[in-house]
Amino acid sequence: MQKYQWLVIIALIGWTISFASCNKMHKMEGPVVSNAESVEVVEQESSDAISVEPIHGSVDVLIYIGKTLWISSENAENEAEMTKFLLESENIQVEITKSKESVRDWMLQTTANGAVNVCILYGILPSTIYPSGNAQPDGSVAENWIETTDGDTILNHADYFGYNSSEGKANERGAMQNLMDLPEIEINVYEHNVDMFVTVEGSRLAPSMVHFKSDRPFPLDQLEDEWFAEKILATDTGNTQATLADPVIVRDGDRGRLAIVFHTLYKNDPKAEVAAQIINYLLTQ
Numbered sequence: 680m681q682k683y684q685w686l687v688i689i690a691l692i693g694w695t696i697s698f699a700s701c702n703k704m705h706k707m708e709g710p711v712v713s714n715a716e717s718v719e720v721v722e723q724e725s726s727d728a729i730s731v732e733p734i735h736g737s738v739d740v741l742i743y744i745g746k747t748l749w750i751s752s753e754n755a756e757n758e759a760e761m762t763k764f765l766l767e768s769e770n771i772q773v774e775i776t777k778s779k780e781s782v783r784d785w786m787l788q789t790t791a792n793g794a795v796n797v798c799i800l801y802g803i804l805p806s807t808i809y810p811s812g813n814a815q816p817d818g819s820v821a822e823n824w825i826e827t828t829d830g831d832t833i834l835n836h837a838d839y840f841g842y843n844s845s846e847g848k849a850n851e852r853g854a855m856q857n858l859m860d861l862p863e864i865e866i867n868v869y870e871h872n873v874d875m876f877v878t879v880e881g882s883r884l885a886p887s888m889v890h891f892k893s894d895r896p897f898p899l900d901q902l903e904d905e906w907f908a909e910k911i912l913a914t915d916t917g918n919t920q921a922t923l924a925d926p927v928i929v930r931d932g933d934r935g936r937l938a939i940v941f942h943t944l945y946k947n948d949p950k951a952e953v954a955a956q957i958i959n960y961l962l963t964q
């Protein structure tokens with residue numbers, strides 16, 4: 680009888696211990712699950728408009744806001760989201776990314792894919808598509824991208840196109856020269872607030888264009904070889920017979936393009952509206 684009682688007590692103790700440790704296990708799982716949930720929520724919030732996933736090759740327009748110059752990152756993000764909204768209403772696929780690696784991967788996927796693609800930058804050229812300090816004057820990912828008959832376009836806002844890299848040494852004038860294979864071309868960096876008057880073509884193509892003051896207008900008179908001004912939206916004279924233009928789309932024969940759009944120093948221009956109108960034109964060619 681005593682032996683039996685002891686067995687019952689031992690069994691009870693064993694059961695109590697195992698129940699308690701089960702509870703402990705359960706309690707340990709609890710916080711892990713709720714942590715995972717809260718992490719997911721945070722990710723959802725930050726990836727609402729900005730893609731954290733690899734960019735699919737079917738994306739028409741990729742907007743890089745990882746680093747910006749002559750526009751605050753907050754303003755660039757707002758302009759990017761507005762551009763995306765305007766283009767998506769025209770059934771154009773747009774992604775926004777802060778990852779310079781994603782820009783490179785997407786460019787590799789969309790090089791010579793038979794479709795016009797547009798990459799929007801805000802005054803910073805990612806080093807993944809053009810190595811900083813002009814380390815690769817020929818054959819960079821960006822140069823190869825604009826050398827096919829796809830008509831792919833780099834659209835740059837704010838600071839001098841390609842002058843500054845996402846990290847490392849600045850490219851200064853070299854990036855635009857090397858990407859266009861025009862060793863002499865340069866934008867005057869000593870003049871600011873150059874009046875840009877909307878051309879007839881400009882108001883037709885981009886109804887949101889208004890008179891403004893450009894800080895780095897593009898030198899039309901320095902285009903050489905097969906490069907030509909495809910669309911001139913505003914100039915220092917208000918007509919297409921001019922030496923300085925902004926915005927302007929320049930094209931390398933039947934190959935790729937550069938679009939300079941509001942090269943301005945911290946100014947509140949209708950960047951998103953005009954970029955969307957230009958891209959609508961480019962993608963319906």
Ligand SMILES: [Ca+2]
Binds near residue numbers: 789791793
């Ligand atoms: Ca393409």
Ligand SMILES: [Ca+2]
Binds near residue numbers: 822
């Ligand atoms: Ca080159």
Ligand SMILES: [Ca+2]
Binds near residue numbers: 817826
């Ligand atoms: Ca070249």
